[in-house]
């Protein structure tokens with residue numbers, strides 16, 4: 420199926436319904452790879468799809484046009500989920516001009532050496548491409564994900580590439596026909612897991628996009644936005660760059676072997692609640708790292724509970740801290756640590772050190788040997804409360 424998004428712009432993407440893990444990023448609602456065909460005097464395709472879907476993609480395009488008639492292929496981002504069929508289009512139509520940023524050209528050729536012979540047009544913020552009645556302008560968004568990404572805009576339409584994207588598989592194309600809260604949640608999850616390390620650069624692009632007279636946003640993943648709903652997408656990114664995206668929640672992340680650390684987590688949650696914050700309990704052994712990162716991204720503080728295993732913190736706590744830490748989600752968080760051990764509480768000490776390295780601020784710890792008695796429970800309650808009260 421293709422969809423006419425607005426007169427002259429046709430969605431030619433594919434829906435990846437069954438994917439659940441995407442570059443180690445859990446995507447429980449699947450993924451969509453969006454591509455758009457602009458019908459103007461010079462037929463123009465904006466992005467392709469992941470190579471696994473080449474057959475479906477080419478079939479779709481052939482239903483609506485002769486691929487040889489495509490004059491420009493705009494490759495906003497050279498990552499294979501969007502540029503995976505650039506070579507396929509070139510092979511069917513060697514006369515096509517591939518329009519991309521300067522660094523994208525090199526990446527596209529590295530991925531597909533056959534493209535070395537293709538016609539390229541590299542563009543910058545000052546470039547204008549006339550395709551007939553319409554003209555395309557470009558906005559470099561380099562190092563706001565990858566080093567070569569860009570957006571492009573045509574009148575009141577913004578083709579935003581990964582900006583405003585969400586990992587969602589859907590038969591609907593516009594947010595208007597979908598659950599908008601789910602879209603917002605998935606967009607925030609995308610920001611946490613992909614965009615967060617690049618906040619300072621993203622802020623400049625958001626300011627620029629806010630200044631455009633946008634009436635349609637066509638991202639490279641997920642649902643699209645039109646009219647008033649464009650504000651919804653812009654607002655998520657504005658809150659992200661303004662650092663006002665957090666809500667009154669505190670994550671309690673734990674991993675336990677024989678249950679004492681798990682049991683204490685419940686008491687910690689009571690302490691958090693007593694201070695007026697909502698506890699979000701996440702078992703690191705059953706919740707995906709991407710979900711943990713999203714919850715930390717939305718939270719004002721974190722309490723981490725871990726048993727000691729072979730003198731270390733539990734492995735899934737280690738993995739979650741590293742994943743969120745390198746995404747810079749831990750930086751600036753207030754935190755408490757708790758946990759049980761058999762003879763020496765090195766796991767708790769190790770977590771404090773790791774969290775400090777990632778720029779978080781320790782508020783306190785609570786530890787015990789083998790079983791948590793009533794005194795430990797009281798200390799745990801106080802720790803939960805203290806961490807919550809430490810948040811401004």
Ligand SMILES: Cc1cc2nc3c(=O)[nH]c(=O)nc-3n(C[C@H](O)[C@H](O)[C@H](O)COP(=O)(O)O)c2cc1C
Nearest residue numbers: 675676677678679680726729730759760761762763
């Ligand atoms: C495989 C294994 C390795 C362990 N290694 C350590 C250790 O290095 N240091 C320690 O103090 N306790 C160690 N323990 C003991 C646990 O930390 C202890 O049972 C603790 O109470 C578990 O907390 P939990 O009830 O939350 O699982 C180990 C236990 C197991 C099963």
